[in-house]
Amino acid sequence: MIKEIKTYKLCYEGINEERDALAIKGLAEHPMEIVVSKIETSDGHIGYGESLAYGCSDAVQVTIEKILKPLLLKEDEELIEHLWDKMYKATLRFGRRGIVIAGISGVDIALWDIMGKKTKKPIYKLLGGSKRKIKAYITGGYYSEKKDIEKLREEEAYYVKMGFNGVKVKIGAKSMEEDMERLRSVREAVGENVKIAVDANNVYTFYEALEMGRKLENLGIWFFEEPIQTDYLDLSARLTEELEIPIAGYETAYTRWEFYEIMRKRAVDIVQTDAMWTGGISEMIKIGNMAKVMGFPLIPHYSAGGISLVANLHVAAALGTEWIEMHLRKNDLRDKIFEESIEIDSGRLVVPDRPGLGLTLREEIFDEYRCNS
Structure with a gap:
């Protein structure tokens, strides 16, 4: 009780x-x-x-x-x-x-x-999962007055040196030409074998997103995340139809009902969701299984504290997803919230194998x- x-x-x-x-x-x-x-x-x-x-x-x-x-x-x-x-x-x-x-x-x-x-039992086993290590891509490339292109190159190259084979760079705050210059520089820094995604955080209009998407295709970008406002599902569906680059989203959607509409309209090519705001583990597993039924890959989103990251990791393990998002920005609510560390092995997050979430909250x-x- x-x-x-x-x-x-x-x-x-x-x-x-x-x-x-x-x-x-x-x-x-x-x-x-x-x-x-x-x-x-x-x-x-x-x-x-x-x-x-x-x-x-x-x-x-x-x-x-x-x-x-x-x-x-x-x-x-x-x-x-x-x-x-x-x-x-x-x-x-x-x-x-x-x-x-x-x-x-x-x-x-x-x-x-x-x-x-x-x-x-760990949560991923309660959910029927078995996968223990999940590839992580690192979201970085944020804008900063202190970060010129050379520092951006150093940042992304550092992630690759740590063993991560996927990175994501923020776009949308500068002109398209400036952002493309940043991305070309990142490609030179990380090499051809590392996946590069981009995230516009919903700031483009449809036509801006269409123009930028075509530029990104020429650079071989992995996926284009949240190009436009989440509410414009029909326009997002037009983007998925007209662009070859996969459209990813929408982390800012909630519950299975909203994600059903996103998938039904084929407004994305890759589904992104997060246990801390979509309705918890119960709802995230439903969304993930619905994505399987409808033929969409799911990549869990992450942006806040350690509890949500570990919760997403358990669901990812249960669903058998290939990738999960990770940040390495300084954040004590991720790095100091548990007595143990979230384990990383050669660019993969290791699902905790102890009961529940599997880590001890301080x-x-x-x-x-x-x-x-």
Whole structure:
């Protein structure tokens, strides 16, 4: 039985000044903050989950504490599907996307963590998975006044030297000619055998994306992520039809229903989703299996704390995905949140094999990284 649910707003102030196109254009700033849900059962088991909280941690925390928690207390923690449906249906009038689904996501991850600990199995095995190491591509190439093309080359070459065979570079904040110059420089630095993807973070218009996509094709870019606003699915479908370069997205979509529309319209060639905001592990596995049925590869997205990265890793292992996204920007909410390190072996992330999420959360982080406001 669920005895208590507590939430913690965690912020990391040490992230550097690097920005993506969306931030540079003044449309969004992404402070490094997460909301961690801690669920305790009457028999002493504890699970942890992470929710998306880019600039909205107050709202996410209130949603969990005031709306979701009363629905869950004294419920059987093992009935994860039932509890997901209960939360979703109770919030239909004001949820279905955004902050409410982010809150549900963190709760759901925590419930899976508990289930794994109770059964003494890692989550990926509960989901039927077997794959233990998954290739990671490194998202870097952010814009910065301190990063000229030579520093960009050094950054991407460093990732390859570490053993990663895929990288992703941010585009969209500079002119197309300047971004193409950056990408040509990266190609020279990493060689022909390393996959290079790009991410526009939704900033292009349809015609800009079409023009840029044709330029990217000439450079042999791996995939073109979130070229336009997520809501324009018909236009995104036109891009997938007119461009040879695969269109990837949309991490900013929520739940199986929205992803069904994305896939039904063939608005992408590669599906990207993230447990911390799509509805948790329960929903991400459904989206992944739907992608299998409809013939789409899935590459999990990642951008925030360590709990969501590990949750995505378990789902990726269960689905048998080939790739997963990883960042190496300085981020204590990823690197110092657990007692153990997230293991990397020759450019592959190793799925933890201990019960639940498989890593031990440091309780001290709730004080060390508590948000000041």
